[in-house]
Amino acid sequence: MACTVTYIYKFQGFIDVLVGFISDVHANAVALRTVLKDMESRGVRDIYNAGDVVGYYPYPDETVGLLKASNVKSIQGNHDRAVLDAHTERMNPWASSAVHWTANHISADTAGYLASLPVSLNFQIMGMRCSMHHGSPLDPDEYIYPQNADQDLLDLCDAKLLVLGHTHVPFAKETEKGVVLNPGSVGQPRDGDPRSSYAIFDSEKGIFQHIRVPYDIGFVQDAVRKAGLPASLAERLAQGW
Ligand code: ZN
16 A cells, blocks of 8 residues: 655645656656556646656666656656766666666667756746756755755755655755755665655645555566666665665
């Protein structure tokens, strides 16, 4: 069963709009399909994705197909960029190996989609200014955790809501200037809970929720081994790191 953690925020709109946030899918299409179904069942209308569409898992083309079919608005993460330019110097050997595997297995359409993604996106939810970046507004490779998610980041992009990914660790931190949100990772959670993570903002109630959804991890682990991807990428899925 899916479960939720709720944060109440003071921004409230008059019309009830449910907006979904995802990040770090990493070509785990099995997890993404489960998350999209869960969002649909809750009536989520618009979905934003904070990057790392691919890298790590063996379903890059299927993942892009699902994102397109659900009209998800995505930005580019460091793994998406690495698949296109082959620069993996800052990555560990397993991540680098998966990036090269992905570059050799994606369709031309998927490569074109990844290349078309912006590195950041500014948008509004019921008048609330939002800004989405993969790592931080300064650097797509920077790791922002609750400890260093301060209001200067919101000032940098003149936003009330800053959406980040990259760490694979879900949090919502309220500051005087607004909220810094990481929806957690759909494809490879790293907070000890192996279930997929995503977030919803309810504009009528002013509520952020993190939602965890179980999916068929064993199926993806088998596919990782069959694809010849590093075995550690299969093992870590069951442990949530
Ligand atoms: Zn990632």
